[in-house]
Amino acid sequence: MGLHEDIQEVEEEIKKTSYNKATSHHIGRLKAKLARLRDEVVKKAASKGGGEGYSVRKSGDATVTLVGFPSVGKSTLLNQLTGANSEVGAYEFTTLDVIPGVLEYNNATIQILDVPGLVKGAASGRGRGREVIAVVRNCDLVVFILDVFQNYHHEVLTQELYDAGIRLNQKEPDVVIKRQDRGGITISSTLDLEISDDLIKAVLNDYKIHNAHVLIRDHIDVDQLIDAIMGNRVYIPAVTVVNKVDMADEYVLKKCKAEYPEAIYISANKGENLDAVKDLIYDALDFIRIYLKPQGESADMEEPLIVRNGVNVGDICDHLHRDFRRKFRYAQVWGTSAKHPGQRAGLDHVLADKDLLTLIIAK
Ligand SMILES: Nc1nc2c(ncn2[C@@H]2O[C@H](COP(=O)(O)OP(=O)(O)OP(=O)(O)O)[C@@H](O)[C@H]2O)c(=O)[nH]1
Incomplete structure (x- = not known):
């Protein structure tokens, strides 16, 4: 039987099984199987010759x-x-x-x-x-x-x-799976999960994971658990x-x-x-504007840097020059992300819209 028929069969079984507490484990396993089969199809398609397709270089913001x-x-x-x-x-x-x-x-x-x-x-x-x-x-x-x-x-x-x-x-669910050499599967979570530990273990076993620490900090369903296991979403x-x-x-x-x-x-x-x-x-696209302020001068309020929300000082360094991260000494930040005007900040400091930023770079 081909992959497509396998997929169809599992899909039909999921459809005809009514969902309740007693069947949730069974359905979870079926879903895991379905996800695995679909991934195989995608992988197979990807390995079938043909160039890598497009090489459109990303440009702009x-x-x-x-x-x-x-x-x-x-x-x-x-x-x-x-x-x-x-x-x-x-x-x-x-x-x-x-x-x-x-x-x-x-x-x-x-x-x-x-x-x-x-x-x-x-x-x-x-x-x-x-x-x-x-x-x-x-x-x-x-x-x-x-x-x-x-x-x-x-x-x-x-x-x-x-x-x-x-x-x-x-949103990418907050699930961390740390593989171990032994010790079986341990699950810890910061909230009450809707999927049972047994189901989590069974799905992990299906993916040949028998020893791991699993930390779950979001309400996830089986599909999201599989996404976390696959790691390529x-x-x-x-x-x-x-x-x-x-x-x-x-x-x-x-x-x-x-x-x-x-x-x-x-x-x-x-x-x-x-x-x-x-x-x-x-x-x-959730852009924010960052105004660069050369040390000791006033900021360029005409042309902000346009970046995606969530960027940190290190990202801005990379954006400006390939050597800036390496030569970075410290930054100063004015605006909503700063605790006080001119706060000193490191590469990990996450910026906010309309922040003013000074980068101190070693010569
Ligand atoms: N009535 C009408 N026709 C439109 C509109 N927009 C596009 N079309 C027509 O729809 C046809 C297809 O438009 P395209 O822009 O080539 O469509 P596409 O999605 O790029 O098509 P592919 O390149 O084949 O993927 C053309 O004949 C257009 O003139 C619209 O707003 N109204």
Whole structure:
């Protein structure tokens, strides 16, 4: 039996087993098996020849990927947002290579990638799926583009990315698995877990982990436990844009809005509501501004550094010069992240929006 049939069989068994306390262990094991089989499919697809796909170099302050089925209007939107020359065609699969464009917005330089339409089966290597997945894994934000008449695509695309190990709008669960040479499996947790210790042990055993310390500091389900074991998941924010609203009547539009109230509704080729898309992207990327202040001088308030929320002083050093981290002596910080104005800080100090920063670098 092939992998796909195995997967189907397990999926069906999960479906027909009703969930309750008595069956939760069994279902957990099945889910673990399913995840393992899916990973095998992805691995197999990845090992099947073919180049590594795209080598679009990341540039700018963040990279965004437009993800959607063929012909939903990705190239048109990219052109409208960035002025890139992404070929627009009335055929499916007109975008055969990644087309990068650059959006300059609120001082941020955002690279936007238009990849070939992601269709069902991408995670298992169908079409150009594998290469598309590689691009998505490396980006900072996924922008789903839906056709207003086919919004079910959203579910298909999300599932496809999920199967490829991409977790959207999900925080990475705080689970640490420290393998040991002996001693069996010990589990400690800072909260009451919904999954039993027996199930955790069984799943770990399924993954051939027999000795380990497991520390869990989040409410996780079996799927998240497996994610932690696999360790190769990526966690990326995602937003949704619904296109071609110019063709939709009120009824269609209303129905779509009820299903996707947080999406932005646009007409890419008529250029309608594009500023809202720019805001959506900018906000989702969660940028902060850092003003550099040379020692003993006033800060440059005109051109802040645009970085992602969560960066520390060390990240800023790397951003500015490849030698800065090595030659770093100390930093001084003014603003919300500082305990007092001009606080001395090390490489680990996490910065906040509108902080002023002085870096003292050895000559
Ligand atoms: N009515 C309408 N048509 C649109 C809109 N945006 C794009 N289109 C049309 O939809 C078709 C496909 O647009 P593309 O931008 O090539 O779509 P794509 O998603 O890049 O397609 P692939 O490259 O095949 O993945 C073209 O004929 C566009 O003119 C829109 O807002 N309204």
